[in-house]
Amino acid sequence: MPEAVIATARYFLRAFIEPCRILVAVSGGSDSKGLLLALHSAIGDKDREGFSLVACTIDHGLRPGSADEAAAVAAFCAELGVPHLVCRWEGDKPRTGIQAAARHKRYELLADAAAALGADCIATGHTLDDQHETIVMRGARGEGEGAGSAGMASTMLYGRRIWVLRPFLGLRRDDIRAFLTARGVAWFDDPSNANPLFERVRVRSELAASKEAPAARWSAAQRAASSARAAALIESHVRVHETVAAEIAAEQAGNLGDADWRRALLSVAAVLGGRNHLPVHATIERISGFLQAGMPGRMTAGGVVYDRRPSGLYLYREARNLSALVIEPGETKTWDGRFNVTNGERSPLMVTAKGQDGQWDQRLIDAGLPSGVAKRASRAAPHIAPAAANVVGMSPIQAKVECRIGLYDAFLPGFDRIMADAVAMLFGRERYPAPPVHDVFDRNGEVAGGLPWQGDTRTLC
Template sequence: MLRPVKLDVSGALTQEPQHLLECLTDFYSNLSDHRPLGIAVSGGSDSLGLLYGLAAIVPPHKLVALTVDHGLRPAAADEARWVKAQCRRLGIRHETLKWQSGQPVTGLQAAARAARYRLLVQASARLGLAAVVTAHTRDDQYETLAMRRARSASDDAPGLAGIPTATLFEERLWVLRPLLELTRETIREFLRSRGLAGWVEDPSNTDTRFERVRVRAQLEHHTPQQEGPDPAQIAMRRFQLASDAAALLDAACRVEGDGPVRVRFDATARMDVVTAALEALIDWQGGAARPLDRRGKATLASFLASTSGKANGSVMSLGRTLVRRQGAFLTVERERRDVARLMLPPGDCGVWDKRFEICNRSKASPLYVSGASAGVLPCFTRNQREYSTQFHRDDGVIGGFTCRPLLGRSSRILPVDQLPLAQTLARLARGRPLPRCPWGESHGIAALTAIKVQRQTPV
């Protein structure tokens, strides 16, 4: 649904609220990658403010606006065309990305969000973008924290770090969020100062079937409290713990030829660091889609406590992995169960066992993948009735296919505060190096986690 628009692009810079422009100027000046920047623009007030703010300080040829049409509403196509018209007036290239897949019966918002980022990843690779910027605001942060706090049993749960300032998607696209310090009303005041009196209003933003809408309505009737953990402090602790766990793995971990990972058990190491390192190894070796739940964390803590001081013998099954105590070492390997087979038609790609991305480069014959090796590594053949055991991960390309190790959740969605640990996993897996975050290299990745949330949502 479109609200009436009055546009004046001749407004003087001095007439604009300076907070948004100062925020974006600081952001853009700290980018280390100078390729064009993508802007996710739905046409709502937040993303429109981001578009006009960046247009005021960045040359038009350095910006590409991307609008995702999820196909969920008849008006979506008209809204995308309206955004395109705004971009044309600003001299900024615009593309509409369409979600073509069928809609799920349940979990529609989550599926739409996943599709949105998948389309942005693809567009970014095709257009050669440095990153994509989104317009998440302080209001979005409060809503997210309120929803996560309602589900959390701990004041130090990872989710209470809130929306990260930067996230790496599918090991390829950095999504940056420079407006997390600003309120929605600040952005709307900026738009009004530019002569823009309207924007797209998405009806789903008032549909109480969705949890975020209900939480937003509750927050409008409550004064935010100063109680509860500081999200910035939680993010900083997560960053430091990830750095310490990465250092432990760099110093004490090696990968066996057939897949298992061995890490020297240091009884003097901090237990939270050892736990974080093992959780990362379990996540990687098991191909996790989600972090360990409370029960899984309790199982791991109990195992570590029971093996302390023991020489051998303890074995634990967790997250599709087996963890064993062998002398001074702990080993982590994929548990031999539920190992699927995969058939890739000519020219097709797929994920095998949630741990390897495989592409069949042949134009003529299918590729069959199984887990017949001792370490549950992929084995390949062109003959469905045979197995090939000649694959080695460091060979890269054999017989017209490629195989790339994945890093569990880190290969899908990686918050910037977990980057040090994921970089270490990539080295251990002999995978491709993770791209550096283009925002923050000049003043330290840790600074990205320090966005201050000055008020807290009520429990």
């Protein structure tokens, strides 16, 4: 239904809180060219004043002809009168995990292009076909407690800096191609989309053969409701001390049969461990078994110690595999996956875990932690000092230290923003930026009106 493409673009523009400049990621494939053309047509309507479009093509430099394709997209944008940038992935490419690396680099370059072109958000051409493939792949990897228990969100915050919007998640690729064909617009087919070495290509072939649409474990509304409840549980039952240790009341600690509490607890543990993802199923089961037993003791999982005592449950980073990090003046680096450290000095600084430290011990004891927990947690606390032994006179050291939230700082699905905000505030951070479109879900995870471009909220979109 070609008419559905234009209708979706119009609905999408109505979702914005106020008109803005949208950067469209255009590869030259049918989905992204269809998105650009549909938005260009919709913005041409008289009631869409105030909106403007810019575009960017990422040339990954991974195959011959990619530069020519990018130039062709630039010509197409010029015909539409849409300002366009080509950003090329320079430098060496990894030999393994190339698609994941390309995805990270693509969003980085798109965010840079948005800043250069003055865009307020990014729109991508992901479709319902992409969504089905994502659901199957995440299900096969057993990503059931975290973001993997759902497919792609229709809104996603990248790098804490810009929102990525996916207006076509409710549309099939065939409809977009019919729309382009009706307009006499051709597109490129990336040969990598037919390479069975890639997981997505294999899944695409399997779905085409089965002709059955996979079902996500959770709908978008269910996911948002779960995130809202997990946020409330975090606010009610978790205290974080000095960003290095968490405390949970004994009566709540073993309540791992509650899926939302389990997710909340594991999310806090992931931050303390400097991890980007929640544990796999086998590890979750091991943690659940230990905590539900209710016996005092300690276990380690994902680099985090689960310290069960009569007074409560305490979580802190295991004092192992803590490497030193040198940070040059004016530079920001991440230490141990847990802390973003900015050097405000004129000389290099070094971040280490020095082991037992009386100052950290006392700070944690003063915060209310038992002495034994404070001593163990302090062994993995960050210590910042001049990198050169002969440097003196740097007291207090000028360094900004911020807790890193690996679960959400790179990619934050819109339906998890309420929970992400709760985690951020727990660790002394500000809330994440709000999206430029009206929220679909309220603070309780209830559907608050719904946006037509997001499709049927009974199915993940």
